[in-house]
Amino acid sequence: MCSLPVPQEPLRRVVVTGGTHGNEMSGVYLARHWLRTPVDLQRPSFSALPMLANPAATAVCRRYIGHDLNRTFTNTFLISKATPDEPYEVTRARELNQLLGPKSSSQAFDFLLDLHNTTANMGTCFITKATDVFAIHLCHHLQLKNPKLPSRVLVYQLSQDETYSLDSVAKHGMTLELGPQAQGVLRADLFSQMRSLVASSLDFIELFNQGTAFPAFEMEVYRFLGCEDFPHTEDGDLAGMVHPQLQDRDFEPLRPGTPVFQMFSGEDVLYKGDSTVYPVFINEAAYYEKNIAFMKSEKLLVSIPALPGLTPVPTPLT
Amino acid sequence: MTEKPIKKIAIFGGTHGNELTGVFLVKHWLQDGAEIQRTGLEVKPFISNPRAVKKCLRYIDCDLNRVFDLENLGKKMSEDLPYEVRRAQEINHLFGQKNSEDSYDIIFDLHNTTSNMGCTLILEDSKNDFLIQMFHYIKTSLAPLPCYVYLIEHPSLKYATTRSIAKYPVGIEVGPQPQGVLRADILDQMRKMIKHALDFIHQFNQGKEFPPCAIEAYKIMEKVDFPRNENGEIAAIIHPNLQMKPQPQHRGLHYGKTGDEPSPFTQMAACLLWTCMCMKKAVCLCSGHPKTKYIILTSSPKAQDLFLSF
Ligand SMILES: [Zn+2]
Ligand SMILES: [Zn+2]
Numbered sequence: 001m002c003s004l005p006v007p008q009e010p011l012r013r014v015v016v017t018g019g020t021h022g023n024e025m026s027g028v029y030l031a032r033h034w035l036r037t038p039v040d041l042q043r044p045s046f047s048a049l050p051m052l053a054n055p056a057a058t059a060v061c062r063r064y065i066g067h068d069l070n071r072t073f074t075n076t077f078l079i080s081k082a083t084p085d086e087p088y089e090v091t092r093a094r095e096l097n098q099l100l101g102p103k104s105s106s107q108a109f110d111f112l113l114d115l116h117n118t119t120a121n122m123g124t125c126f127i128t129k130a131t132d133v134f135a136i137h138l139c140h141h142l143q144l145k146n147p148k149l150p151s152r153v154l155v156y157q158l159s160q161d162e163t164y165s166l167d168s169v170a171k172h173g174m175t176l177e178l179g180p181q182a183q184g185v186l187r188a189d190l191f192s193q194m195r196s197l198v199a200s201s202l203d204f205i206e207l208f209n210q211g212t213a214f215p216a217f218e219m220e221v222y223r224f225l226g227c228e229d230f231p232h233t234e235d236g237d238l239a240g241m242v243h244p245q246l247q248d249r250d251f252e253p254l255r256p257g258t259p260v261f262q263m264f265s266g267e268d269v270l271y272k273g274d275s276t277v278y279p280v281f282i283n284e285a286a287y288y289e290k291n292i293a294f295m296k297s298e299k300l301l302v303s304i305p306a307l308p309g310l311t312p313v314p315t316p317l318t
Numbered sequence: 319m320t321e322k323p324i325k326k327i328a329i330f331g332g333t334h335g336n337e338l339t340g341v342f343l344v345k346h347w348l349q350d351g352a353e354i355q356r357t358g359l360e361v362k363p364f365i366s367n368p369r370a371v372k373k374c375l376r377y378i379d380c381d382l383n384r385v386f387d388l389e390n391l392g393k394k395m396s397e398d399l400p401y402e403v404r405r406a407q408e409i410n411h412l413f414g415q416k417n418s419e420d421s422y423d424i425i426f427d428l429h430n431t432t433s434n435m436g437c438t439l440i441l442e443d444s445k446n447d448f449l450i451q452m453f454h455y456i457k458t459s460l461a462p463l464p465c466y467v468y469l470i471e472h473p474s475l476k477y478a479t480t481r482s483i484a485k486y487p488v489g490i491e492v493g494p495q496p497q498g499v500l501r502a503d504i505l506d507q508m509r510k511m512i513k514h515a516l517d518f519i520h521q522f523n524q525g526k527e528f529p530p531c532a533i534e535a536y537k538i539m540e541k542v543d544f545p546r547n548e549n550g551e552i553a554a555i556i557h558p559n560l561q562m563k564p565q566p567q568h569r570g571l572h573y574g575k576t577g578d579e580p581s582p583f584t585q586m587a588a589c590l591l592w593t594c595m596c597m598k599k600a601v602c603l604c605s606g607h608p609k610t611k612y613i614i615l616t617s618s619p620k621a622q623d624l625f626l627s628f
Contacts, residue, residue, distance in 0.1 A: 182496030
């Protein structure tokens with residue numbers, strides 16, 4: 001798959017979104033805070049726009065009202081005709097596409113940073129498209145700036161037509177996923193961590209806008225492979241739970257034959273895959289309804305080409 | 319202590335539909351109840367708020383764990399009543415009536431919290447010798463795993479719980495576990511608490527003597543709200559020093575009013591300043607023949623607003 005072209009001009013239109021899922025509180029409260037005090041998001045060459053992506057779900061502290069907003073940015077939804085009984089998020093996705101997109105167009109925002117939490121023990125995780133070289137440079141920059149903070153880069157490989165998440169509306173984008181934090185709960189440690197990662201992200205964009213070039217590098221990334229369902233009873237209920245030996249072990253190798261589930265009756269269920277995988281989003285609350293106990297990824301070492309510096313053009317002061 | 323043997327016991331799961339440990343333990347026991355059966359006891363596992371469980375929400379219209387007061391239970395049944403009020407009347411009919419001779423002897427109500435409360439037993443009445451003995455037995459059997467007793471006896475803060483229709487209501491709260499998540503370690507702890515409780519009742523029914531005992535309990539003092547801005551939104555968050563602290567070292571941190579002590583909240587905006595509010599005190603509950611009771615005033619290790627998550 002070809003890489004996305006890297007930006008040839010400064011990124012001036014940058015948006016930071018929280019509350020895409022209305023019960024993931026770090027982003028909700030950061031967005032609310034910045035809406036009152038936007039000065040934190042200003043840099044010499046641009047001012048990032050703070051935004052609450054799903055205000056209706058945020059108001060009732062739910063992930064979504066009628067449909068998961070972060071699965072709604074497909075062309076099918078975005079170009080569909082509005083109907084009175086469509087889920088709230090379909091309407092909202094079209095609205096956001098108008099404001100921040102349109103997706104895949106030259107008018108789209110340059111960069112979208114989307115803030116999320118997970119109940120899984122994912123630590124600090126950056127999620128982006130495998131082809132977005134600019135975003136992967138950003139991830140690398142965040143890792144270099146925070147050597148004491150273990151963080152991982154999780155990539156997915158989808159064509160622009162298949163992408164469905166909010167960050168796919170902008171030309172470049174990244175999702176910041178911090179955990180573990182229960183839904184509806186605000187933890188000070190994750191809140192300040194997210195705040196400083198957003199600040200460093202804006203600093204990186206500023207450096208790029210000022211003409212800084214970033215050299216090529218090699219990097220460990222995790223690539224999504226697929227999902228694993230829970231064991232179920234005949235009537236579709238859960239028959240077991242994530243095994244204590246797998247719980248909280250996100251990004252650690254899972255070998256065939258090791259226990260993945262513990263049945264309520266007591267016996268263990270072993271992992272049947274034929275190769276080692278790296279489980280992520282283990283026991284995420286929001287994925288029970290999607291029948292996902294955890295997602296599988298592979299660990300890869302990838303070579304990322306250099307990000308050339310912008311050719312200097314006089315910056316008009318506005 | 320009670321003179322009559324205990325006969326009828328219910329175990330409620332899903333009073334809050336997104337607290338999954340009780341939901342899945344009860345569902346499992348409805349399929350296979352061998353582990354909760356004891357000779358001479360009728361033990362009934364029961365999903366108390368099935369609609370909220372189905373949707374994985376705390377409740378549908380209102381909190382089921384707050385509507386078992388005589389006013390709500392006495393309301394004329396109608397489709398316009400909130401779902402949980404109607405459900406409360408059904409539950410009262412099945413397991414009550416509240417304050418009547420026919421009511422169930424014991425209801426265990428299974429809850430989870432997102433707070434780091436570990437295993438907690440909730441007591442509604444500090445003079446209930448039978449439950450103090452039971453809690454003592456559970457604590458001793460679980461050791462070295464800590465198990466706390468939380469007393470909600472308070473003139474204004476006590477609420478009309480689902481389990482309050484039984485003669486002996488027992489709340490069981492295990493955390494931390496996010497809403498909508500099922501953790502094997504938490505499930506195992508709750509399962510053990512129920513096992514020890516049933517063993518105690520079984521031994522009690524067989525006439526075993528339990529010598530006088532004392533347990534430490536944490537008594538509710540006041541609810542501590544978050545600092546809020548003029549729009550009513552939360553303006554600060556629980557301070558990291560308070561969140562998830564290992565319990566013993568944490569004693570004393572949040573009880574003083576002297577102002578030197580760290581605030582439990584960290585500000586989102588530096589211009590906001592909030593002072594520490596005082597929390598709870600520990601009381602010592604005693605049971606047995608000498609009917610003495612004494613209170614030790616110390617600070618609570620669990621200073622986080624426990625009330626928010628029940
Ligand atoms: Zn999310
Ligand atoms: Zn509860």
